[in-house]
Amino acid sequence: MRSPNIATDADLYEIENLAADPDRTVERTMQRIAPWSGKVVIDVGAGTGFHLDRFHDAAAHVIAVEPDPALRIRMMRRITDNRLERTSVIGAIAVDIPLRDHCVDIVHSRFAYFFGPGCEPGIAELKRIVRPGGAAFIIDNDLRSGTFASWIHAGYPDRPLDHDEIESFWTDQGFTITRLESSWSFDNRDDLEWVVHLEFPADKAARFVADHPSNEIEYNLLLIHRTFAPLIGSPLDTSLTTTAGTRQVVSGPGARRISITETQCANSSSSISVGTRSARIPRIEKGADPW
Ligand SMILES: C[S@@+](CC[C@H](N)C(=O)[O-])C[C@H]1O[C@@H](n2cnc3c(N)ncnc32)[C@H](O)[C@@H]1O
Secondary structure (H helix, E strand, C coil), rough: CCCCCCCHHHHHHHHHHHHHHCCCCHHHHHHHCCCCCCEEEECCCCCCCCHHHHHHCCCCCEECCCHHHHHHHHHHHHHHCCCCCCCCEEEEECCCCCCCCCCCEEEECCCCCCCCCCCCCHHHHHHHHHHEEEEEEEEEECCCCHHHHHHHHHHHCCCCHHHHHHHHHHHHHCEEEECCCCEECCCCCCEEEEEEEECCCCHHHHHHCCCCCCEEEEECCEEEEEEECCCCCCCCCCCCCCCCCCCCECCCCCCCCCCCCCCCCHHHCCCCCCCCCCCCCCCCCCCCCCC
C-alpha cells in the first residue's frame, strides 16, 4: 500500500507533479469525455491532494480517498491553505470505500498502481459508488512509447511488463484506453535530477540524467476510462428524490423495470468524518453544496 515515491519524499513528489503534464492534457481530455461541472468527483489514492483544486473549481463536491495517514495530513493542510471548502477526505482503500451506493459522478485515480490486472474488486467498488451515467478515469504511464517508458524498461529490467495483457485486462472490463502524448517539464536541472533519482535506482538515474541534456522528457500517459450506462428512459438527473432501494417502472422509449439506486445518497443526511471508516454521505442536490 505504501507508495515508494510519494511516501518516501512527498516534497519531491510535489515537484514531480508540478513538472508532469504541463498542458493538462489529462484534464482537457477528461473534460471532453465527462465534464465535472456541478458533479461529485472522487479522487481515489489522492496522495497529498495535488489534483483536488483542478476539480474543485467547477465540481459540486470533491471527495479524496487516501489510505496513508501522513499523506492525508498533508492533503488536509493543502485543502485548508487553498480554501477548498467543498472537499472531504476519507481514509480508506480502493476496494472498500465507505460511501453509499451510486453517490459520485466522476472517479479520478492517478498513478494508482493498485488499479491493474487483478484489481476486479476495486473496479467492482467503483461501479458500486458511481451513479448511472457517471464515469471513471484511471491515469497511468504509457510504457509503450517515449523517454520515460524507455527509462522504466532500462531501470527495472527484472520487472518486464506485458502491455497486451494489461491493456486487454482494461478493455475486457469495459474500459477504453486513450493514449496521451505528454511530458515532464522541469524548471531547472536540479529538480529533474532529484525526481529521476526518486523514481529510479541511483546508478540508472545518474546515467539517464547524464544522457539527457534537456529539461523536457517525453512522459506519455494512458487515460483508461469508462462511462457507466445511464438509467434507461430516465433523464440523467442527480436531484431525483426516489427512496433508496425502491424499484420503479420508468416510462418512455425502451423503458423497463430497473432498480433506482443512484438516489440512495439523496435521502440521508449525515457527514463524513475525516479520516475514519464511519462516513455517511449527506443529501446531494444538483448545484448545492451539501456539506
Ligand atoms: C503514486 S501515488 C499518487 C498520488 C496522487 N494520485 C497523485 O497523482 O499525486 C499513489 C497513491 O495511492 C495510494 N494508495 C496505495 N494503495 C492504495 C489503495 N489500495 N487504495 C487507495 N489508494 C492507495 C498511495 O498511498 C499513494 O498516495
